Amino acid sequence: MNRRRSAILSAIFMGLGQLYNRQYIKGVLLLLTGAAAFGYFIPRLVHDLWGIWTLGDAPSKMVKVGKVYQTVKGDHSIFLMINGLITVLILALFITIYIMNIRDAYRTGAARDQGGKAAAFRESISYVWDRKFPHLLLTIPGLGVLFLTIMPIVFMILLSFTNYSLPQHIPPAKLVDWVGFNTFKDLLTLKSWSRTFFGVFTWTIIWAVLATATCYFGGLLVALLIEQKDVKFKKLWRTLFILPYAIPQLISLLVMRNLFNGQFGPINQYLSYFGFGKLPWLTDPTWAKATAILVNMWVGIPVSMVLILGVLTAIPKDLYEAADVDGASGYQKFRIVTMPFVLFATAPILITQFAGNINNFNLIFLLTNGEPLNGEYQYAGSTDLLVTWLYKLTLNNSQFNMASAIGIIIFIIIATFSIINYRRTKSFKEEDMIQ
Numbered sequence: 309m310n311r312r313r314s315a316i317l318s319a320i321f322m323g324l325g326q327l328y329n330r331q332y333i334k335g336v337l338l339l340l341t342g343a344a345a346f347g348y349f350i351p352r353l354v355h356d357l358w359g360i361w362t363l364g365d366a367p368s369k370m371v372k373v374g375k376v377y378q379t380v381k382g383d384h385s386i387f388l389m390i391n392g393l394i395t396v397l398i399l400a401l402f403i404t405i406y407i408m409n410i411r412d413a414y415r416t417g418a419a420r421d422q423g424g425k426a427a428a429f430r431e432s433i434s435y436v437w438d439r440k441f442p443h444l445l446l447t448i449p450g451l452g453v454l455f456l457t458i459m460p461i462v463f464m465i466l467l468s469f470t471n472y473s474l475p476q477h478i479p480p481a482k483l484v485d486w487v488g489f490n491t492f493k494d495l496l497t498l499k500s501w502s503r504t505f506f507g508v509f510t511w512t513i514i515w516a517v518l519a520t521a522t523c524y525f526g527g528l529l530v531a532l533l534i535e536q537k538d539v540k541f542k543k544l545w546r547t548l549f550i551l552p553y554a555i556p557q558l559i560s561l562l563v564m565r566n567l568f569n570g571q572f573g574p575i576n577q578y579l580s581y582f583g584f585g586k587l588p589w590l591t592d593p594t595w596a597k598a599t600a601i602l603v604n605m606w607v608g609i610p611v612s613m614v615l616i617l618g619v620l621t622a623i624p625k626d627l628y629e630a631a632d633v634d635g636a637s638g639y640q641k642f643r644i645v646t647m648p649f650v651l652f653a654t655a656p657i658l659i660t661q662f663a664g665n666i667n668n669f670n671l672i673f674l675l676t677n678g679e680p681l682n683g684e685y686q687y688a689g690s691t692d693l694l695v696t697w698l699y700k701l702t703l704n705n706s707q708f709n710m711a712s713a714i715g716i717i718i719f720i721i722i723a724t725f726s727i728i729n730y731r732r733t734k735s736f737k738e739e740d741m742i743q
């Protein structure tokens with residue numbers, strides 16, 4: 309039967325089934341694709357798979373030739389890992405295309421068995437253009453996501469299972485080895501690392517909760533005050549309160565860092581002038597954490613205010629009128645009408661803000677740089693979050709395997725929290741607030 313023959317031929321080599329079904333242009337294009345793929349894989353597939361499996365067996369070294377030392381190039385473990393990962397992804401794409409080629413040949417053969425004709429190349433193009441146009445457009449960004457997002461994530465995950473770190477295992481002079489879960493074990497059990505991890509992790513969670521709650525409820529309070537009937541010049545108030553968000557965060561945070569400087573900062577100068585003395589805003593661990601939360605409120609409350617203002621203007625007025633008829637107090641109207649509507653519309657954003665605060669690199673890095681220093685921590689300061697600690701481990705101290713393990717833990721925390729809480733929100737379970 310045509311369906312079986314064409315499928316078997318396409319399984320033997322791409323395009324043969326299409327040629328059998330008399331789809332000559334499509335068959336030739338698939339033959340060329342298969343030939344190009346085999347031309348790519350034959351010289352490098354075994355070597356790249358060997359490289360990602362072994363990470364090399366001969367490091368670069370200096371050899372004396374006469375009176376001169378020359379470098380003998382060896383294996384670079386990280387390059388081998390990257391090349392192997394790229395080859396595996398391209399192989400997965402090729403296998404996908406190969407399977408699609410077999411299915412296409414089988415479907416065309418089945419149509420011929422039923423008395424139909426194989427679609428001409430022009431008809432195939434028209435079908436793809438008319439019926440599969442969204443898939444066609446999504447292919448390019450899909451490939452971008454695969455190689456620019458998924459591949460770096462997989463590369464980071466692989467690094468966490470190696471010993472890629474200073475001083476012993478930095479290519480090309482030294483090779484990198486697979487060590488399994490030893491990196492995670494050291495992070496959680498080795499005293500020098502575990503003390504830092506649990507300390508930074510605890511502060512990260514406290515920071516995320518306080519930063520999210522203060523900004524959200526602060527924005528809610530400001531929005532409610534602006535929307536009061538007795539408040540005049542509402543547009544002016546909205547404009548004033550949105551200014552901190554309109555100014556680039558880099559500028560705001562650097563200005564705040566100077567304002568809270570313990571020695572020459574204007575805030576301490578004013579406090580000293582009025583006899584209150586100077587406060588260790590950024591030099592004492594507790595004060596530095598409180599200052600970070602305070603500054604985060606300054607840059608974060610306007611965002612929540614704008615979002616909640618939009619929700620408040622969308623609440624039906626007849627609900628408040630019905631509440632007035634029933635004799636509800638202002639607090640009761642807020643609890644029964646306002647707050648449920650606000651939470652329904654902003655719960656997903658609230659979850660997103662919490663996840664963003666866990667990774668709030670800009671504020672901590674620009675305001676405190678993780679300082680003040682903590683003698684009990686490994687490469688971290690008292691105000692460092694997991695993400696800023698990861699940055700220091702990577703760029704300043706070349707502890708790449710440990711930084712990758714921390715990155716995986718951050719992802720697990722954020723993904724788990726976001727998925728569980730988002731699925732529990734009413735905005736996910738219900739499509740409409742009023743039913």
